[in-house]
Amino acid sequence: MIEFLQANSLFVILGAGVAILVTLLLMAIGSADERRLQKRLSQVAATGGLPVTGSGKKTDPSLPTLKAAANQRRASKAAQGGGIGSILPNIDLLTLRLERAGLNISVSTMLIIAACLSLFALLLFAVMLKIPLVLALLAAIAIGIALPSYFVSSAGKKRAKRFLKDLPDAIDLIVRSVKSGLPVSEAIFAISRDLKGPAAVEFTKISDQMRIGIPLDEAFARSVKRIGISDFAFLAISLSITQETGGNLGETLTNLSRLLRLRQQMHLKIHALTSEARASAMIVGSLPFLVVGALTVLNPDYINVLFTDPTGHKVLYFAGGSLGIGFFVMSKIVKFDF
Structure with a gap:
């Protein structure tokens, strides 16, 4: 059996790659009952929030809403735990991370990209670099997960920085509008019209939700969940308390x-004070x-x-691990959360 695998290693690699791709696709597609649930939720939203029958007629509003039933179903699945659901990716969390990063791609597209990266890395490690199949497969899966995750996380952090940079200007615009006699809803619409970047996009969503009848505090609560920034949560809490x-x-x-x-100024000061350590890390890491x-x-x-001798391979593995640990430690040293 071992000789057969060694003689047909390429077929084994391709089979493993196809298995990874199929698994990720199944994770993205979801089950049939979840698709039916989403269709029913769309019907509820189209009829003003009332449950509908199979013929499309609204039912008694005293009946439990479908959204509440969906929440109860998710809660029961979470309470059960275990099973295959515990090892599958959280689709809602992935969708939220993509939305925070401002990427207009679906979760299924992201998982397909991850599968393609895993397959390419598997071919590179096992065929070209002659790394043992098990190690190559583990490394390929790690790369397929780590690279898209890092890209989405990096894009989300950059978008959050741009949002925080424009947030004080947005608040000042609300203050000027309120002092001139305009309601808060018109001030929010002015922000979506006058500003640019992520702040304008987010306030446009809030304004659109308020125009279709969603209360201000609920619209801001949804936005805070999407953005995930504590400074923006301060604005939402201030508006909610003042309104009540x-x-x-x-x-x-x-x-x-x-x-x-003042918080932004403090962040810039910290960034300037740690610039020497960050430059040293870049120089030492690139040497x-x-x-x-x-x-x-x-x-x-x-x-x-180093690339042909087995002892050289061990040296490369040890050096790569040491570099990774060093980069991680130095990044934690120069990073401050306040």
Whole structure:
């Protein structure tokens, strides 16, 4: 059996890659009952929030809504735990991360990209680099998961920074609109019209939700969940409390805007103070690759031992692991959350 696998390693690799692709596709597509549930939820939304029968007629509003039934179903599945559902990816969480990153792609597209990356890495490691099949398969799966996750996370952080940069200006625009006598809804619409970038997109969604009858606090609560930024949650809480209890909204939002600007100034100071450590990390981290590149050009026979000899492979594995640990530690040293 072992000899057969060694003689047909390419077929084994392709089979493993196809298995990864099919598994991820099945995760993305979902079950038939979930698709029926989404269709029924769309029908409820189209009829004003009332359950509908098979003929399309509205039923008694005293009956439990389909959305509540869906929430109860998800809660029961979570309470059961275990099974295959515990190892499948959380589709809702993946959708939320893609939305926070501002990427207009579906979860199924992301999973297909991850499967293609895994297959390419598997072919590279097992066929070209002659790494053992089990290690190549594990490394390929890790790359297929890590690279898309890193890209989505990086895009989400960049979008959050742009949003935070424009948030004080958006709050100041609300303050000026409120002081001039305009309602908060018109101020939010002015933000979506006058500003650019992620802040304008998010306030446009809030404005659209308010225009179809969703209350202001609920629209902001949905937006806070989408964005996931505590500074924006401060704005939502301030508007909600002022709407319920009254008070000077202009003064409250002015203080909030000043606080957010001070937080941004503190972040810039920390970024400047840690610039030396970050530059040192980049220089030290790039030296091994520069040295290997220089030796490859100047003395290829000397450096090829690392790639052809089994002991050289062990040295490469150890060096790669050490570099990874070093990058992780230094990134934690220069990163401050406040």
